[in-house]
Amino acid sequence: MDEIDRKIIEALIGDARLSLKDLAAQAGLSSPGVSERIRRLQDRGVIRGFTADIDPKALGYSLQAIVRIRPLPGKLHIVQQLIQDIPEFCECDKVTGEDCFVARLMIPSIDLLDGILDRISDKAETSTSIVKSQPIRRRPPPLVIAGAGSD
Structure with a gap:
């Protein structure tokens, strides 16, 4: 590049x-x-697509939560499919460590949180944090890697 x-x-x-x-x-x-x-x-896969940046609050999703998810033994693939099938989960990373997934959940109110998490609670342990603010929104990585020359 x-x-x-x-x-x-x-x-x-x-x-x-x-x-x-x-x-x-x-x-x-x-x-x-x-x-x-x-x-x-x-x-080359550098540009994967062109998207619209949607404000969740404008759609009525006033709360975001970060959910750490640890599937019960033998339930990894089932839990992954459940997360994919729940539309309020807008992002999910499969990670190393004690938890297998870290997901971002968008909800219109705190009242709905338990109902969404209950859909996976018999197959996984969860730990949830409510997002207070987002000082750095999702952004691309630097276009030049520090210490690396260009092509």
Whole structure:
């Protein structure tokens, strides 16, 4: 990945709806040149998609919780499927350590928390923390690895 690719990616991170003309101007290339670069970045898996950033609160989800989940013996795959099937779980990481999963749960009110967790409680132990604020929202990693040169 060279400096032009980084410029394109930074511009798309700022606004994924930029026109090819605007991207070309920022990258110092022609529109077809930018289009080809974007296609190559997608083919290499650097750009996985273009998404909308949705505010959960605007949809009525005023609370977020981080749930650490430890499946009971022999229940790992069942618990993983249950988490996938519960739409209020918007993210889940399979992790090392005592817990197998760390998941982010979106809920409209605290009253619904127990009902959602009860759907997995007979197959896993859970530990839940309510999110007070999010000082760093999900963001991409740096486009240049510290101490590494560019291609």
